[in-house]
Amino acid sequence: MRASTPSASRPPAALAHHAVRWGVAAIVVALALALGGSDGGRGSGGPPASGAAALVPADVLVYVHLSTDPGRPATRRAAAMAARFPSWPRLRDSVVRQLAAPDCRTAADALKGANEAALALFYIGKGTTANSLVLVDAGGEHADGSQRGCGALSVAYVGHFLAIGQPESLSVAQDLQRGRGTSLAAAAGPRRVFARLPADRAADGWVSADGVRRLLAPQGGLLGVAGVLLNQPGLTGAGFALSATRDGARIVVRSLRDPAQARKAGxxxxxxxxxxxxxxxxxxxxxxxxxxxxxxxxxxxxxxxxxxxxxxxxxxxxxxxxxxxxxxxxxxxxxxxxxxxxxxxxxxxxxxxxxxxxxxxxxxxxxxxxxxxxxxxxxxxxxxxxxxxxxxxxxxxxxxxxxxxxxxxxxxxxxxxxxxxxxxxxxxxxxxxxxxxxxxxxxxxxxxxxxxxxxxxxxxxxxxxxxxxxxxxxx
Structure with a gap:
């Protein structure tokens, strides 16, 4: 399912619903594992694994990335924070049931052993509809890159990631994995921002200026408020990080701006x-x-x-x-x-x-x-x-x-x-x-x-x- 974005002033009716469902699934399953007391994973107190950004185009609209390594203290703190909210058990059980679908069994298995997962929304070519891509660290290289069905979407291995999205979204990730095109990880601005985000983050991401103005700002509720607050004069993009603390959570947002446009706006x-x-x-x-x-x-x-x-x-x-x-x-x-x-x-x-x-x-x-x-x-x-x-x-x-x-x-x-x-x-x-x-x-x-x-x-x-x-x- 694709997210229709007919114009800059009209928000999409749905932001790639099935891909968003899988993005939430990755988060929920990872947090469930962390709460389960597993000692697997790297167990590092340093920055999270970030390989998914290399398979996402540099001009991505919205990119949300989660550390799903239950051995990282930051991941475990985030899982404990999620458990404070009353809706957590219901959300966890609902998603686990959805992942039991026979045609998505491979994806469900990959989520259980993942160290990171990500969701990206981006345009392909000059299209006006946002494509979606979910990336799940499946561990180890997989030679078989053929696409197959997973509900209304398709799945394929791209390196050691399982990719979920429209067929053309999977092709973009495969091209980037082969060195064709510029990825988010290689873009100068996002690379500088990610390097300066807190190392103890459990989640991070990037929103381009186009993503803020076309996808977030026109939305209602909290997404719309976030879009309004991020939409600064001369904005080129913003990176963000979420860390769990003893008393709650901390969010850090680093925004990049065009100095000439910012000064002109005054x-x-x-x-x-x-x-x-x-x-x-x-x-x-x-x-x-x-x-x-x-x-x-x-x-x-x-x-x-x-x-x-x-x-x-x-x-x-x-x-x-x-x-x-x-x-x-x-x-x-x-x-x-x-x-x-x-x-x-x-x-x-x-x-x-x-x-x-x-x-x-x-x-x-x-x-x-x-x-x-x-x-x-x-x-x-x-x-x-x-x-x-x-x-x-x-x-x-x-x-x-x-x-x-x-x-x-x-x-x-x-x-x-x-x-x-x-x-x-x-x-x-x-x-x-x-x-x-x-x-x-x-x-x-x-x-x-x-x-x-x-x-x-x-x-x-x-x-x-x-x-x-x-x-x-x-x-």
Missing amino acids: AGFRPFSPTLQDAAPAGAMSYLGVSNLAPALRRLLAAAGSGSKQLAPLVQGIDTDLLRLFAGEAAIILTPATPAPVLTLLARTQDEAATRRALARLPVALRRAFRTAVFDGKVAVSTSAAGIRAVQAGGPHLSGTDQWSKSVGNHPQSVSSLLFLDFSRLLQLGEQTGLGDSSAYQAAKSDLEKVRSIGADTSGNDSESTAEISLLITP
């Missing part, structure tokens, strides 16, 4: 040393610290969706008038309240008197819509007086909480953005505003409730940026 986040988290109240549900507020608000609006009737007018009003007051470090803080949460903008100001005069000159409509205060070298603008009181109070602050410390407390001294989300409380807010009526949310609710908080920091320059995301997961 208005990016500037590096700064974050301090305003020490003024944010301990009960804040979310915190976003930046050095250039307009892009942050626009990205927030894009991630929320253009149909957000409440957020859009607020962001537009702030963008046209109030942003002129914020020249340095600034923060967007969301605190709980009934019937709606309070949004507060907090920033440093070097001239309190000038800031007060600027606030006094704001249009009457904006002065009625927001509460403002200038104090202790800071300026605050909030949708409620409660928001002003929260940032002026001398009580416990966000930076002193256990969730902040574990989610984002180890951020670099200089960042271009700093994010904290109390995910549990945001879920509760979502349920109060209608999220609980969604069948998709109800299906994933037990898993989402395991995530306590999310922290992230970004840094970089015109040619490269790095984002580190930490998820605090309950035992």
Whole structure:
């Protein structure tokens, strides 16, 4: 089955459904083996095996790679993390049953002894439909490269990998194995990025600029949000890695950009040393610290969706008038309240008197819509007086909480953005505003409730940026 992508503005109806099923199967079976206590595999604490990238074209749209060696500590930690989620047993048992199909027995056997598995989506020639390819390390070289059926797809050995996909996808992998064409492993940008990803990763991958804009950004849900956040000016591609930690998981994303296009776009986040988290109240549900507020608000609006009737007018009003007051470090803080949460903008100001005069000159409509205060070298603008009181109070602050410390407390001294989300409380807010009526949310609710908080920091320059995301997961 092929993923139709008729135009850059219309997402595919299905991203190679059968190949994705096999990609998930590889992950699930590998994690099941790791949980089973096997001591097989290399048992290395170093980087994972990465041979699959040599069989994927350099212009791949999306490439997701998993270390499936149960002897690696990183793989075993990832397996233990997966076991924390309630849906794990159901997913594991369902996939194992699917792999019992007689025509896919060879593929199922290969998964059981694999050290790595990967899923790739890419175009062939000038086509506008995305082909799919799953690669499973079968161990040892196999001379027989003939293709045979596996459900709606085909399978063939390519070197020591079992390849699953459309016949033409298998031919691409076979050509690369014979030295014809340029692989992802040989491409300069991806090769540099993969070399700088954490060695203790259990999964990694690559997304091209075309993959971000044509496959991810148009999607709904988490995939769409990921596409919006990755879609930076001048983006050429991004590599990512997932590592399991004692408290949850860490995701590192390294994005490559065209410096000329990035500079032309302008208005990016500037590096700064974050301090305003020490003024944010301990009960804040979310915190976003930046050095250039307009892009942050626009990205927030894009991630929320253009149909957000409440957020859009607020962001537009702030963008046209109030942003002129914020020249340095600034923060967007969301605190709980009934019937709606309070949004507060907090920033440093070097001239309190000038800031007060600027606030006094704001249009009457904006002065009625927001509460403002200038104090202790800071300026605050909030949708409620409660928001002003929260940032002026001398009580416990966000930076002193256990969730902040574990989610984002180890951020670099200089960042271009700093994010904290109390995910549990945001879920509760979502349920109060209608999220609980969604069948998709109800299906994933037990898993989402395991995530306590999310922290992230970004840094970089015109040619490269790095984002580190930490998820605090309950035992």
